[in-house]
Amino acid sequence: MMPSIKQIVKDNMARFSFYRTGNMFYTVDVEGQKYHFPVSLEDIGGATLTAEFKAITLMRYIRKALADGTFVRAT
16 A cells, blocks of 8 residues: 555655656655655656655655656555
8 A cells, every 4th residue: 555645755755766857756664665756857847856855755756656657656
C-alpha cells in the first residue's frame, strides 16, 4: 500500500539519489521503506537543488509523482 502524503512529508528528509534523463531523483524513507521520486530540471528553472531537503519542501513533486505513478519503492 502506498503511503499517504502526510506520512511521506511529516518530519522527513528527502535525499538526492541519482540523475537520469533530465530528472533528479530523491529518496525518502517512510516507515522503514525507501521510495524514489523525480524532480524535473525543466520544471526547476533557476532554483537551486541541494543534496538534502525537508520532504515537505518537495511536496509539489511528491504529489505529482504519487498522481502519475513515478513515486516508486526503491529496490
